[in-house]
Amino acid sequence: MWLLNSSIGRKLIMSISGLFLILFLLFHLCMNIAAVFSGEAYNMVCELLGTNWYALVGTLVLAAGVVVHFVYAIMLTLQNRRARGADRYATSARPKGVEWASQNMFVLGVIVILGLILHLTHFWANMMLAELAGVHGEIAPTDGAAFINFYFQGNIVNTVLYLIWFAALWFHLTHGFWSAIQTLGWNNNIWLSRWECISKWVATIICGLFAIVTIIFYLNGVGA
Amino acid sequence: MAEINSKIPQGPLAEKWTNYKAHQKLVNPANKRRLDIIVVGTGLAGASAAASLAEMGFNVLNFCIQDSPRRAHSIAAQGGINAAKNYQNDGDSVYRLFYDTIKGGDYRAREANVYRLAEVSNNIIDQCVAQGVPFAREYGGLLDNRSFGGAQVSRTFYARGQTGQQLLLGAYSALSRQIGKGKVKMYNRHEMLDVVIIDGRARGIITRNLITGKIERYAAHAVVVATGGYVNTFFLSTNAMASNGSAAWQCYKKGAYFANPCMVQIHPTCIPVKGDFQSKLTLMSESLRNDGRIWVPKKLEDAKALQAGTKKGKDIPEEDRDYYLERRYPAFGNLVPRDVASRAAKERCDAGYGVNNTGRAVFLDFSEAIGRLGKEVVKQKYGNLFDMYEEITDDNPYETPMMIYPALHYSMGGLWVDYELMTSIPGLFAIGEANFSDHGANRLGASALMQGLADGYFVLPYTIQNYLSDQIQVPRFSTDLPEFDAAEKAIKERINKLMSIKGKETVDSIHKRLGHIMWEHIGMARDEKGLQEAIKMLKDLKKEFWSNVFIPGSGDDQNTELEKALRVADFLEIGELMARDALNRAESCGGHFRVEHQTEEGEALRHDDKFMYVACWEYQGEDKDPVLLKEDLNYQFVTPQTRNYKK
Amino acid sequence: MDKDIKVTLKVWRQKGPKAKGQFETYPMEIHQSVSFLEMLDILNERLVKEGKEPIVFDHDCREGICGMCSLYVNGHPHGPATGATTCQLYMRRFHDGETITIEPWRSAGFPVIRDLMVDRSAYDKIMQAGGFVSVNTGGVPDANAIPIPKKDADLAMDAAACIGCGACAAACKNGSAMLFVSAKVSQLALLPQGRVEAARRAKAMVAKMDELGFGNCTNTRACEMECPKNISVSNIARLNREFLKAKLKD
Secondary structure: OHHHHOHHHHHHHHHHHHHHHHHHHHHHHHHHHHHHHOHHHHHHHHHHOOOOHHHHHHHHHHHHHHHHHHHHHHHHHHHHHHHHOOOOOOOOOOOOOOOOHHHOHHHHHHHHHHHHHHHHHHOOHHHHHHHHHOOOOOOOOOOHHHHHHHHHOOOHHHHHHHHHHHHHHHHHHHHHHHHHHHHOOOOOHHHHHHHHHHHHHHHHHHHHHHHHHHHHHHHHOOOO | OOOOOOOOOOOOHHHHHHHHHHHOOOOOHHHHOOOEEEEEOOOHHHHHHHHHHHHHOOEEEEEOOOOOHHHOHHHHOOOOEEOOOOOOOOOOOHHHHHHHHHHHOOOOOOHHHHHHHHHHHHHHHHHHHHHOOOOOEOOOOOEOOEOOOOOOOOOEEOOOOOHHHHHHHHHHHHHHHHHHHOOEEEEOOEEEEEEEEEOOEEEEEEEEEOOOOOEEEEEOOEEEEOOOOOHHHHOOOOOOOOOOOHHHHHHHHOOOOEEOOOOEEEEEEEOOOOOOOOOOOOEOOHHHHHOOEEEEEOOHHHHHHHHHOOOOHHHOOHHHEEOHHHHHOOOOHHHOOHHHHHHHHHHHHHOOOOOOOOOOOEEEEOHHHHHHHOHHHHHHHHHHHHHHHHHHHOOOOOOOOEEEEEEEEEEOOEEOOOOOOEOOOOOEEEOHHHEOOOOOOOOOOOOHHHHHHHHHHHHHHHHHHHHHOOOOOOOOOOOOOHHHHHHHHHHHHHHHHHHHHOOOEOHHHHHHHHHHHHHHHOOOOEOHHHHHHHHHHHHHHHHHHHHHEOOOOOOOOOOHHHHHHHHHHHHHHHHHHHHHHHHHOOOOEOOEOEOOOEOOOOOEOOOHHHHOEEEEEEOOOOOOOOEEEEEEOOOOOOOOOOOOOOO | OOOEEEEEEEEEEOOOOOOOOEEEEEEEEEEOOOEHHHHHHHHHHHHHHOOOOOOOOOOOOOOOOOOOOOEEEOOEEOOOOOOOOHHHOEHHHOOOOOEEEEEEOOOOOOOEEEOOEEOOHHHHHHHHHHOOOOOOOOOOOOOOOOOOOHHHHHHHHHHHOOOOOOHHHHHOOOOOOHHHHHHHHHHHHHOHHHHOOHHHHHHHHHHHHHHOOOOOOOOOOHHHHHOOOOOOOHHHHHHHHHHHHHHHHO
């Protein structure tokens, strides 16, 4: 199967799964922004995404996206290390025009995954998983807004951890979005720099808004 | 004395090649599979021949000294390739290309060969375009042309300043296709050290594997030598570091005639020599002469100031500049052929008008072109060349005029071949720069690419069949035959001898001294006394080489110094033969200029009554004088005239 | 103005493909108008005179076109100059007292042969897999039979300028040969003559590249930045496009 055993095929999988995850981020961002203005509105969406079949399927697809993206990343990184050869350069210099992020995508990805795990223990485990398992603590699994307030309002540790997470994500996206488009072959001499610019904007909008929202939660909690 | 038979077909000039093809013997496809051909070299001629022969069905063994066939020095040709397409509707034709080439060669080439070259030139362009060579195009989508020295029409096709590269990559891609199919067996980093003759026919070669140092044997039904020219004899030239004359020289020592060795081309537009450390000279494309104007100061005191560095080129006012090519040759101006331009530069510098610290440079000035076309257009046309110049010299040619000086570039002489491109040894062919055939005493710009590809794509694949047609019954040869044993033994002895000298001089230091003798005595201007001296000096230097050279390392391993030593050993002998030939040819023609033989105006003076022949040298043995054989050139279709680029 | 400078060379020396290599240090005094390779010539001349073995490195045309020279100088393939090969590098790029580290290309696809010389035959093999237009000599149409828009011809020429030196794979942290492959695929895909077998070519060349153990492209653009011929990564996009189109059609 060429998606597995050709280098461009593997890259295509990375590209498509990555773009899919960016789409999800945009959707998630909308939810968070809603929470800034109204906890109730946020909880309505949470309810909609509770334990029903479409939410479960959506979650599974999403999880598959993350897993595929991550597994392929490991695979590619291992292959690429092998392709580099056993002997390494004693000196290296990043040439002008090469973004730092582009050469550190795997490390950035690992930070993003660690952040994701933290995030899932905060929310998904307490909400969808708790609901499925039928066990829950003081806060009801459907009351997302309450969880936000619980984890962020006045909680400097979580807030800073999340901000670090978004920073890593920003770097990851600045290269990731552009690279995904390039892998799809949707590029030429003129669009090369345009896509790079768009890529920075996409990353900045997503991570910037996530960060702002998080800071608002830290200061004010969800909107009334 | 052996009879020289050039095997030129009968009939009118324009029909000779057609007639030849119509009546030559062919090898049928089933039999082609049973025949092996060795092709040595992967430049334009070698790669195109290997690919074409393999496409036809022959088994080809192809050798190159670089790490990949794509690196042969044809790749460095910049300007372009000539063809008689007449796409510009400026009056070009096969006959005119033929005539310009014959005239440019100062009437020392064979009419029939040159006409054939002009004839197939058009097929080359078609072939290259079909291979995906990205020639320059007009906005209408059709091919663009530029003009080149020695022609009054625009017939040169080009791909930026990298025409040689693109043509070679075209041939390399065709070759790669055949290697992939298994029809060509490619041997990289192998250097041919000898040709093996069995019963009077070339049947194989001995090579040295440059990585392992192992001596290897290869047998075939025919051997094609496409190993380029020998101007690295001069140490400093525009040739690549590894370009050498050894393969051709071994053929000569096995009995192949060496023709017109004294005819080498000195290219007028190279970056001047800077110092002793210099390893090679860099050519600036001849295309620069389309828009650049060549000049030196009119006043000697200005020249002195330039040499002392107290003045710069732009400080000299227009009226004090001597555009000597435009002055001497109003009709062709800066686009006179290379030999004429080179000699004119030397004449000015010898008279004291040189413009750099060594007094060995003239200006190539683009200020007029920048004024006329604008900097942007000039940049588009020549930008990469200007950048290259600035990187090397630290001078910006947009602001100060470039400095150029002639340098060794190409050898018109080479292994003698007949009309079928076969040397005087049956079964041994020579193509491209390695043979002597088409350029006479001087090659026109953009004609080397044409000749290399003509030989490889369209001539040899036909003519070699005429030879092979009666070889189909001959079984493959074993490399265990005594002839192979003897050849290998001789080479091993030669290597052992070199390794055991353990003297004091490095190979390069002797090569540099060789180059110095060559440049001083067998360079742009030659005279009888100097040549006689040179022969003596070369003999002495050869003696010193064989008694005082030092080569580190081992003979049976990778050894770059040994590689160089083997080549220099041959260069020393090639130099001597060049001097001998130059001494014999008591006339001036093309790249060969004997100061005793010039007109009152300082132009080359030919003696058609005495030297209308190809000088073929036959090897007689170590330390014996070679014998001169003459192939008379009978001009039946054009009348040799004094070359005139004045009007 | 150019002047004499003192530099320290740290040169990778390795006896053979399997031997263990190490750096050796050579002090040099050199004029800045000397080219980098001429400096190595001078050093080699000195080593030979001392009875030592000269440093082995690939070089040939010394005018930036054959693609033979292949030194990794101070962390850059072909050294610090942009758009230039090692042989086009002059000592005026370096300053007095500088330490210059010289290494061979390092990539699993390019095993070291000796010292600074590596085996790049993998690139030839990729070309043999499909880097050509399948036409035999003779029997082709007139060169002007198919007009080609100047823009396409120019783009094809941009890609065709590749000299096959291997700097792209040497610069790539993934040891990927995508820029090299894409340059050839692009050149031929842009021209009507090569278009005919564009799909087959893209598949065959990528398959060979993968088979030979080159890495996966992650679009860092290091190849483009270090390419002595400034080959653009937009060629890689075109290769991706050609390859995906070809695969989706299957």
